[in-house]
Amino acid sequence: MKILHICQFLGIGGLEKVLLTLCQEQIEHGNEVSLFVYDKDQRWVEKYMNAGVNVINNYQKCEGYDFRLLNKIKEVSLNYDIIHTHDLNPALYLAPLSFIPGAKLSFIHTTHGMEHLKTRPKTRLYEAVVGMCASKIVSVSTDFGNYYLKQPLTKNRKVRLINNGVEQTLLPERSPKKLYCEEFNLNPKLPLAAYVARVGPMKDQKRLIDIYNNSEHQLLIIGPSSDLSYYAACKRSSKKNIVLTGARNDIRNILGGLDYYISSSKHEGLPISVLEAGASNTPCLLSQIPGHEIFNIEKECVMLFKEDENPLDRYSDLLKKKNVLVKNFKDEITEKYSSKTMFKRYHSVYKELLAEKC
Structure with a gap:
């Protein structure tokens, strides 16, 4: 053909x-x-x-x-x-x-x-x-x-x-967190998360920046700008524990070195970055929108947070359920999203x- x-x-x-x-x-x-x-x-x-x-x-x-x-x-x-x-x-x-x-x-x-x-x-x-x-x-x-x-x-x-x-057979083993903490001048002893998306109002990175600025958690915001003024505002307001990396070609490796993946998106179709995180055995903490809720229809694969909720308040629950969530999501990806x-x-x-x- x-x-x-x-x-x-x-x-x-x-x-x-x-x-x-x-x-x-x-x-x-x-x-x-x-x-x-x-x-x-x-x-x-x-x-x-x-x-x-x-x-x-x-x-x-x-x-x-x-x-x-x-x-x-x-x-x-x-x-x-x-x-x-x-x-x-x-x-x-x-x-x-x-x-x-x-x-x-x-x-x-x-x-x-x-x-x-x-x-x-x-x-x-x-x-x-x-x-x-x-x-x-x-x-x-x-x-x-x-x-x-x-x-x-x-x-x-x-x-x-x-x-x-997503192609599962080509995914690397979990990458050492220490490598990326050294590259971005972060502390390997503190929780490290990433959010992969074009940086713009619809993806709501600014909300996460405001939350992480007041926590010990560290955040990588990975992706190019879809709104230059919004990107500049995000960069200006970020403290040292938040890094805007721009576009990267090694996202799969980074996902394997995280403590968890996070998304505050207001709208998604079927987010490929979330699937890649799941395929990398990384637990996911996601905004409660239809494009994320779809992963929990049959069994709980990801942890969701509401619009008016601080996602970091759910981190301890995420750790408790980590093994179950990771296994459920990996099975779901193999069955439906390969x-x-x-x-x-x-x-x-x-x-x-x-x-x-x-």
């Missing part, structure tokens, strides 16, 4: 990790996989190339809606059996190609996040267009899927739920689309 993935950026984030894992599984199963990326941030191109993905990045998008990019995507897409867009922007270029005479390209679209619906209300109209034009829509969470099912122009048969997956399970579910949707095109 010849598969073309299309995304706007290839920076350092959850989408890039999930997509790379999916590409690796697809290549391992004998598929020919390409990736078309067209905007400035392409920090992970080399990682994809090293994994055997044919990366097409010889066109850079202009400001606004770029009609030359529309023609470029049409030209590239005609050579593939499956076209798979990731997040909103590329889907808006495939949408007109799905009904233009001479093109009529069928495509699968995965929604990895929906923060834009709150920060940019006009994107609701764009999502409606995608819901109408995509041949299949894949949601990584029940909430995202329900959103599309409520769209008047989206047929129910289009929407599929496929959980993000890369191989993700691949099989996507492959099934691909075959369904090919059968409909015949």
Whole structure:
């Protein structure tokens, strides 16, 4: 099967990790996989190339809606059996190609996040267009899927739920905490946590900074900025026990050296960093939102804290339940959130689309 993935950026984030894992599984199963990326941030191109993905990045998008990019995507897409867009922007270029005479390209679209619906209300109209034009829509969470099912122009048969997956066999053994405490000038005798996410209001790092400033716990805030003024405010208000590391390429190693993982996010689809922490045998202390509650549906895998609660008040409970939580979450990841399970579910949707095109 010849598969073309299309995304706007290839920076350092959850989408890039999930997509790379999916590409690796697809290549391992004998598929020919390409990736078309067209905007400035392409920090992970080399990682994809090293994994055997044919990366097409010889066109850079202009400001606004770029009609030359529309023609470029049409030209590239005609050579593939499956076209798979990731997040909103590329889907808006495939949408007109799905009904233009001479093109009529069928495509699968995965929604990895929906923060834009709150920060940019006009994107609701764009999502409606995608819901109408995509041949299949894949949601990584029940909430995202329900959103599309409520769209008047989206047929129910289009929407599929496929959980993000993590590659477990490549995860390292637990890393020594001392190494990272030395790098960040922290105390290895005190509790060390990390939060991996783009730094911005939706992820609510500022709340954690205010809490950790008044504790002995130490916190690594890992990820690039999604809001420069917010990032600067976080940096200004952080004491010595809090380190904003920026983007890192060794996140899996860091996760293995923590006492616990924490997230204060206000909104998540299916957070890949939480899955990676769980796969690293690191207990998780997470905000009580639907994207985190999903992990506790069948058994308690993570510890949750409410919006008005100080998460560090739950730390002693986390330690008491640590072994049970870690085991439950590891089993849950193996059963539902492995890369191989993700691949099989996507492959099934691909075959369904090919059968409909015949």
